[in-house]
Amino acid sequence: MFVDQVKVFVKGGDGGNGVVAYRREKYVPMGGPAGGDGGKGADVIFQVEEGLRTLMDFRYQRHFKAKRGEHGMSKNQHGKAAEPMVVKVPPGTIVTDVNTGEVIADLTQHGQQKVIAKGGRGGRGNSRFATPANPAPEISENGEPGQERDIMLELKVLADVGLVGFPSVGKSTLLSVVSSAKPKIGEYHFTTIVPNLGVVETEDNRSFVMADLPGLIEGAHQGIGLGHQFLRHIERTRVIVHVIDMSALEGRDPYEDYLTINSELKEYNLRLTERPQIIVANKMDIPEAEDNLEAFKEKLQDDVPIFPISAITRQGLRDLLFTIADLIETTPEFPLDVVEEDEASKRVLYRHEKAESDFFISRDSEGAFVLTGDKIEKLFKMTNIERDESIKRFARQMRGMGIDDALRELGAKHGDIVKLLEFEFEFIE
Numbered sequence: 129m130f131v132d133q134v135k136v137f138v139k140g141g142d143g144g145n146g147v148v149a150y151r152r153e154k155y156v157p158m159g160g161p162a163g164g165d166g167g168k169g170a171d172v173i174f175q176v177e178e179g180l181r182t183l184m185d186f187r188y189q190r191h192f193k194a195k196r197g198e199h200g201m202s203k204n205q206h207g208k209a210a211e212p213m214v215v216k217v218p219p220g221t222i223v224t225d226v227n228t229g230e231v232i233a234d235l236t237q238h239g240q241q242k243v244i245a246k247g248g249r250g251g252r253g254n255s256r257f258a259t260p261a262n263p264a265p266e267i268s269e270n271g272e273p274g275q276e277r278d279i280m281l282e283l284k285v286l287a288d289v290g291l292v293g294f295p296s297v298g299k300s301t302l303l304s305v306v307s308s309a310k311p312k313i314g315e316y317h318f319t320t321i322v323p324n325l326g327v328v329e330t331e332d333n334r335s336f337v338m339a340d341l342p343g344l345i346e347g348a349h350q351g352i353g354l355g356h357q358f359l360r361h362i363e364r365t366r367v368i369v370h371v372i373d374m375s376a377l378e379g380r381d382p383y384e385d386y387l388t389i390n391s392e393l394k395e396y397n398l399r400l401t402e403r404p405q406i407i408v409a410n411k412m413d414i415p416e417a418e419d420n421l422e423a424f425k426e427k428l429q430d431d432v433p434i435f436p437i438s439a440i441t442r443q444g445l446r447d448l449l450f451t452i453a454d455l456i457e458t459t460p461e462f463p464l465d466v467v468e469e470d471e472a473s474k475r476v477l478y479r480h481e482k483a484e485s486d487f488f489i490s491r492d493s494e495g496a497f498v499l500t501g502d503k504i505e506k507l508f509k510m511t512n513i514e515r516d517e518s519i520k521r522f523a524r525q526m527r528g529m530g531i532d533d534a535l536r537e538l539g540a541k542h543g544d545i546v547k548l549l550e551f552e553f554e555f556i557e
C-alpha cells in the first residue's frame with residue numbers, strides 16, 4: 129500500500145482585541161465604560177472533497193493561517209468574528225498532530241468537516257470588567273491567539289491507473305518521468321518485481337495515482353512470470369494503460385504483444401476488459417518505430433486511443449496525461465469482489481495525552497528566570513500591556529497559578545529578572 133503524506137502548519141485566527149472606551153454623551157461628563165469585545169478568530173476547517181485523489185495541492189501550500197477577528201470598538205460595538213478558512217482534502221485523509229501523535233481527524237465522507245485549528249476567542253472590552261467597586265475600569269483584554277499546529281496529512285492511495293505490458297517495454301521509465309517515483313529501470317526483463325506507485329500531476333493541475341506493474345508474459349494468468357500475483361492491483365484501477373514497445377527491437381511483433389497481454393487480462397478476470405484502455409506506443413525515438421506504428425494501426429480493430437510517445441525523450445506525455453485524467457474522471461469506480469485489508473500496511477498511530485502545561489521555570493546564562501508554558505504564554509498574549517490595569521490583572525493571574533510561590537521557592541528575590549516570551553519583568557516581593 130502506498131501512503132501519500134505531507135506535513136503542514138495550520139494556525140487559527142487570533143481573536144480580535146477588546147478595547148477601552150467610555151461613553152461620551154452630552155451633559156454626561158464621565159460616561160461609563162463602552163469598549164466592545166473583539167470578534168472570534170477564524171477556525172481552520174478541513175472538508176472532504178470527493179473529486180480530490182491525492183495530497184498534491186499541499187505540496188505547494190504548506191501554511192494555512194486563518195484570519196483574525198475584528199477588534200472591538202467604542203459604543204460597546206463588538207468586532208465581527210472572522211469567516212472560517214475551509215481547506216479541501218481528498219476522502220481518506222487522516223490528520224495527525226505531529227507533536228503529540230494524536231489523530232485529529234479521519235475524513236472519509238464527501239462534505240465531512242473537522243476543525244483542525246481553533247480560532248482564538250475575542251478579547252473582552254472594558255465594559256465587561258465594570259464592577260460596583262470599579263465602575264469605569266481601564267482594562268481590556270487582547271484576543272486569544274489562534275491554535276497553532278504542525279500536522280501530518282496521510283492518505284492511503286490505490287492506483288487510479290495501471291501500466292501493463294510485456295517486460296522492458298518502458299513501464300517503469302514512463303512512471304519515473306511523469307511522477308516523482310524512482311522505480312528501478314533496467315534493460316533486462318522483470319526489472320520490476322513489485323508494483324511501484326507514483327502521484328502524477330497534469331499541466332492543468334489534476335492529479336492521480338499511477339501504478340507500474342511487473343511485466344506480463346504469455347501464461348501470466350496461470351502464474352507464469354511475475355505479473356500474476358500483481359494482476360489483482362489492476363483490479364482496482366479505473367483505467368488501464370497498455371504500454372507497447374514500438375521499436376520491436378526484441379523481435380516481437382507489437383500487435384501480437386497487444387493481443388497477448390489483452391488475452392492474459394481477460395483470462396485472469398473478465399471484468400478487467402470492462403475498463404477503458406489506452407495504448408501507449410513507446411520508444412518512438414527509435415527510427416524503426418514509425419513504420420511499426422503504421423503497421424500496428426492497420427491491424428488494430430478495437431476503438432482504443434493510441435498515444436505515440438518516448439518515455440526517454442518525454443515526447444507526447446502531455447496529451448497522454450490529459451487523456452488519462454479525463455478517463456479517470458468519467459469512469460466509475462470498480463467495486464472489488466472481495467474487500468481485503470492489508471494487515472502490514474495498517475498504520476500504527478500513537479496517542480499521547482499531553483496536558484496543557486501550566487508553566488515551567490528555567491534559568492538562562494545571565495541568571496534570569498525564564499517562564500514558559502502554553503497557558504501562561506496564552507494569558508500573556510491576551511494581556512494588553514499598554515494598560516496598567518491589564519498588567520496588574522496579569523500579575524494577579526500569575527499569582528493565582530502559583531508562579532510567584534514557585535519563583536520564591538527557587539530563590540527569586542526582589543528585583544530579579546523574569547523573562548516571558550520576548551518580555552522582561554522584575555520580580556516584586
Ligand SMILES: Nc1nc2c(ncn2[C@@H]2O[C@H](COP(=O)(O)OP(=O)(O)OP(=O)(O)O)[C@@H](O)[C@H]2O)c(=O)[nH]1
Binds near residue numbers: 298301314
Ligand atoms: N529508446 C528508448 N528506450 C526506452 C524508452 N523507455 C524505456 N526504454 C528502455 O527500455 C528498457 C526497459 O525499461 P523499463 O522502464 O525498466 O521497462 P519495464 O517495462 O518497466 O520493464 P519490467 O520492469 O522488466 O517489466 C530500459 O533500458 C529503458 O532505458 C524509450 O522511450 N525509448
Ligand SMILES: [Mg+2]
Binds near residue numbers: 301
Ligand atoms: Mg519495470
